[in-house]
Amino acid sequence: MPESILEVRNLTKKYSDLVAVNQISFSVQQQEIFGILGPNGAGKTSTLEMLETLRTIDAGEASLDGIDVRRNPREVKRRIGVQLQSSAFFDKLSLGEILLLFGEFYGRRIDPIELLREVELQEKISSAVAELSGGQKQRFSIAVALVNDPVLLFLDEPTTGLDPQARRNLWTVIKRIRSEGKTVVLTTHYMDEAEELCDRVAIMDKGSIVALAPPSQLISTLLSGGFTKTRVERLANLEDVFLSLTGHSLRDE
Amino acid sequence: MRLKWKLTVASLKMFFRQREAIIWTLLLPVFMIALFALVKFDGIGRLHIGVVNEAGGESSVFLSALGNVETVEITEGTLEHEVAELNKGERHLVLVIPQSFQTGVGVQLTAFSNEASPREGQLASLLVQGVLDEPSLRQFPVGTRCVLSTRALQGKRHTYIDFLLPGIISMSIMQMGIFGVAFSFVSLKKRGILRRLWVTPIRPGDFVLAQITMRLVVVMLQISLLVGVGAFFLDVHFTGSLLDMFIVGVLGAFVFLGFGFAIAGVSRSEDQVAPLANIIAMPMILLGGVFFSRSNLPGIVHAITQILPLTYLADAMRAIAIGGATLGEIGSDLLALSLWCVLSCVAAIRFFRWE
Numbered sequence: 001m002p003e004s005i006l007e008v009r010n011l012t013k014k015y016s017d018l019v020a021v022n023q024i025s026f027s028v029q030q031q032e033i034f035g036i037l038g039p040n041g042a043g044k045t046s047t048l049e050m051l052e053t054l055r056t057i058d059a060g061e062a063s064l065d066g067i068d069v070r071r072n073p074r075e076v077k078r079r080i081g082v083q084l085q086s087s088a089f090f091d092k093l094s095l096g097e098i099l100l101l102f103g104e105f106y107g108r109r110i111d112p113i114e115l116l117r118e119v120e121l122q123e124k125i126s127s128a129v130a131e132l133s134g135g136q137k138q139r140f141s142i143a144v145a146l147v148n149d150p151v152l153l154f155l156d157e158p159t160t161g162l163d164p165q166a167r168r169n170l171w172t173v174i175k176r177i178r179s180e181g182k183t184v185v186l187t188t189h190y191m192d193e194a195e196e197l198c199d200r201v202a203i204m205d206k207g208s209i210v211a212l213a214p215p216s217q218l219i220s221t222l223l224s225g226g227f228t229k230t231r232v233e234r235l236a237n238l239e240d241v242f243l244s245l246t247g248h249s250l251r252d253e
Numbered sequence: 254m255r256l257k258w259k260l261t262v263a264s265l266k267m268f269f270r271q272r273e274a275i276i277w278t279l280l281l282p283v284f285m286i287a288l289f290a291l292v293k294f295d296g297i298g299r300l301h302i303g304v305v306n307e308a309g310g311e312s313s314v315f316l317s318a319l320g321n322v323e324t325v326e327i328t329e330g331t332l333e334h335e336v337a338e339l340n341k342g343e344r345h346l347v348l349v350i351p352q353s354f355q356t357g358v359g360v361q362l363t364a365f366s367n368e369a370s371p372r373e374g375q376l377a378s379l380l381v382q383g384v385l386d387e388p389s390l391r392q393f394p395v396g397t398r399c400v401l402s403t404r405a406l407q408g409k410r411h412t413y414i415d416f417l418l419p420g421i422i423s424m425s426i427m428q429m430g431i432f433g434v435a436f437s438f439v440s441l442k443k444r445g446i447l448r449r450l451w452v453t454p455i456r457p458g459d460f461v462l463a464q465i466t467m468r469l470v471v472v473m474l475q476i477s478l479l480v481g482v483g484a485f486f487l488d489v490h491f492t493g494s495l496l497d498m499f500i501v502g503v504l505g506a507f508v509f510l511g512f513g514f515a516i517a518g519v520s521r522s523e524d525q526v527a528p529l530a531n532i533i534a535m536p537m538i539l540l541g542g543v544f545f546s547r548s549n550l551p552g553i554v555h556a557i558t559q560i561l562p563l564t565y566l567a568d569a570m571r572a573i574a575i576g577g578a579t580l581g582e583i584g585s586d587l588l589a590l591s592l593w594c595v596l597s598c599v600a601a602i603r604f605f606r607w608e
Contacts, residue, residue: 052452074454077453078454082452084445084452085445089446089449090446105453105455
């Protein structure tokens with residue numbers, strides 16, 4: 001039985017009358033890529049923000065690496081890396097300077113080149129964030145999230161708005177980070193992304209988790225219930241056509 | 254034709270739905286005109302005579318005659334105060350009316366002028382002598398003529414640039430505090446950079462402290478730069494201590510930083526910062542004694558503008574830089590600035606919001 005790094009029990013968030021997150025429970029194992037899926041307004045971001053200590057937990061508990069998120073948010077902050085949906089950083093500092101500064105926030109002297117190499121941006125060390133493409137910005141914000149060598153990484157819609165090549169490149173980066181011993185919790189709208197990346201997914205709707213299992217298991221459960229697609233899937237789809245015509249290599253460099 | 258008209262109407266709609274556009278293009282100019290209308294610019298160029306009246310009611314006929322001269326403005330006060338004003342360049346002549354003064358009796362009157370502005374001094378004393386010799390007052394024998402003797406006091410020559418520079422220093426401190434802080438914090442807030450900071454273990458207080466320290470360093474740079482430019486290129490004669498200017502500048506910066514944080518707290522975007530910051534800053538820039546002396550303002554406006562923080566800052570800065578005053582001598586300005594500081598910090602704490 002692998003060790004669990006994140007334990008969530010009956011987590012609840014209310015905004016006046018609206019219950020955004022309704023008593024959800026799940027646990028994330030070490031070195032797992034855990035996906036939270038769901039339509040807009042399902043409560044994915046609220047869930048993430050409570051675990052990231054950005055929002056107060058209205059009811060329920062969460063513990064990360066054995067630390068109570070509610071009681072000891074600062075200790076939690078020391079152990080997590082976060083990529084928010086908006087990946088803005090100080091504009092007048094170079095990537096290297098931002099990484100060094102964020103390192104200082106954790107009392108660490110880091111090597112910016114090493115972190116930038118992790119996300120394939122080492123040659124951009126002197127550039128400003130504004131000079132980066134969308135995919136590069138997302139990769140840079142992952143590099144910033146890694147400055148404190150976190151045990152767990154939260155990624156909020158990391159590939160939204162990226163072209164297919166940049167998305168695949170980011171998947172490679174995320175898988176490599178996992179292979180280096182880190183745990184990843186991410187939200188996404190893309191089912192293919194969840195299928196490709198996640199060991200397990202929690203599907204949220206209206207503040208509750210409606211299913212939680214590995215993607216393949218969710219699919220076989222559906223099929224064993226007698227589900228058939230109205231249109232039979234062919235062996236390739238339009239994205240495969242697009243990638244075979246335009247190649248897998250990154251375009252944003 | 255119809256299309257062009259419809260397009261114009263749509264454009265007008267879009268324009269008027271932008272609140273900041275209305276403020277910048279319509280309200281601000283009206284506001285500025287209103288403010289400038291309060292200033293009696295035609296008052297500039299008059300001869301300002303300080304009168305030390307020791308004769309009481311005996312001199313009323315003479316004083317009203319003097320006051321009736323169109324180019325003369327009279328202020329009554331004590332000898333000490335009026336001579337101090339003369340030294341500051343606020344009076345062109347100080348006239349002492351002795352106790353023995355009586356209409357129809359020839360006495361010797363004394364007046365003081367400022368060596369630094371001999372022309373205005375001479376002109377004013379000629380005028381005073383002229384009024385003393387006026388026929389209505391001269392229905393008496395020739396022997397009763399009042400004679401004015403004018404003594405020139407050694408004073409410093411104050412040019413406009415001497416006046417302006419400490420004001421500009423004060424204004425730039427205010428601009429940096431209010432606009433600098435408000436714009437940068439709202440932008441950090443809006444773009445989610447602050448949220449990104451709060452998922453690191455950094456304490457919000459440390460971040461604010463670093464911001465404030467940075468601004469104070471900038472204040473010292475501003476003062477040094479402007480003093481340097483003034484001394485080397487504009488021939489401004491600084492007499493005070495640079496350290497004292499730093500101290501006053503830092504105190505003033507705290508006042509305006511407080512306002513900046515309060516504005517940043519209530520604003521959700523840069524568009525909301527601009528009008529709010531301008532409504533606070535603009536009257537002070539125009540009426541706080543930065544560009545022209547407040548002595549030309551009408552009574553009530555003069556009284557109101559006296560208590561503006563920029564007025565205290567500019568007065569204190571000017572007293573040190575040009576008047577050579579020590580911190581002790583401008584104690585009342587410093588006290589007033591400290592009170593403003595408390596007030597603005599309370600506003601900052603009350604209104605500042607991270608989200």
